[in-house]
Ligand SMILES: Nc1ncnc2c1ncn2[C@@H]1O[C@H](COP(=O)(O)OP(=O)(O)OP(=O)(O)O)[C@@H](O)[C@H]1O
């Protein structure tokens with residue numbers, strides 16, 4: 336039954352119950368006959384009459400999902416995020432990419448790495464990727480280079496003219512983004528997940544890299560890892576995806592084989608980058624990790640710290656660098 340038919344039925348019930356319904360007696364168009372309703376559906380003006388009944392029929396109004404309250408509520412004041420300074424020299428000292436050195440070898444490598452991710456995020460791929468702007472950086476095991484990759488990727492994308500980036504430290508059991516960027520501890524994701532009065536946009540940090548904002552992992556919590564798979568987290572991801580559809584959101588995350596929550600998180604992402612530390616992680620671990628994210632629409636494997644990127648290593652190495660290369664999951 337359509338909304339209009341439901342409305343007409345409800346009005347008829349009210350009339351039968353003796354509730355005065357404005358215009359119902361005189362306005363033949365509101366008569367709850369099928370013909371009357373059909374006529375109404377064809378007219379926008381009439382439809383809006385049905386959807387905005389008189390104040391005398393609050394029940395009908397509630398059923399129609401329309402408000403009878405003429406008072407206009409002012410939109411909430413925009414949240415102004417706090418600004419922090421990333422220590423650009425410390426970035427370089429840690430071997431991370433710095434916006435000051437856009438032509439370094441690392442910058443060149445990340446220029447290649449980010450292309451397919453941006454294309455998928457912005458719908459420039461062959462097939463559109465649902466939630467393509469949510470990109471999770473993960474690995475099978477600890478210490479494979481997730482944070483290093485997530486930060487470099489975020490800085491590299493933020494240096495593009497057209498893209499804004501949010502870097503989320505979702506590796507809540509082992510956060511490191513702020514420290515690696517030389518930014519003091521701050522509230523963040525866990526605060527927004529555990530305190531209903533805190534919106535994630537309130538704890539988002541703007542930075543001196545103009546198009547880069549950071550959502551820190553926040554105040555430590557005993558159930559931090561569990562929270563990653565909570566309904567509150569899913570709701571936040573929905574909000575992020577719909578509120579910032581033009582922003583690329585990169586999640587540094589816990590390793591897939593060490594926490595099941597990380598796999599749940601991956602299930603909500605449009606793209607997953609699996610960082611594999613070359614000559615270190617066992618092939619069986621990589622395969623197992625890939626199996627846990629089977630349902631993700633886009634999975635890219637990134638070979639980190641490889642001395643050479645070979646054709647027979649992890650699949651089709653592009654052969655463009657000495658640190659990174661994408662691989663296929665078939666190898
Ligand atoms: N391609 C690289 N070149 C140089 N150093 C790297 C590279 N990848 C990672 N590292 C260094 O290796 C160390 C581990 O990397 P990182 O912290 O990014 O790993 P992780 O997967 O995030 O670890 P964890 O699971 O502990 O969070 C860091 O000191 C990082 O700077």
Ligand SMILES: [Mg+2]
Nearest residue numbers: 481482506511
């Ligand atoms: Mg890390």
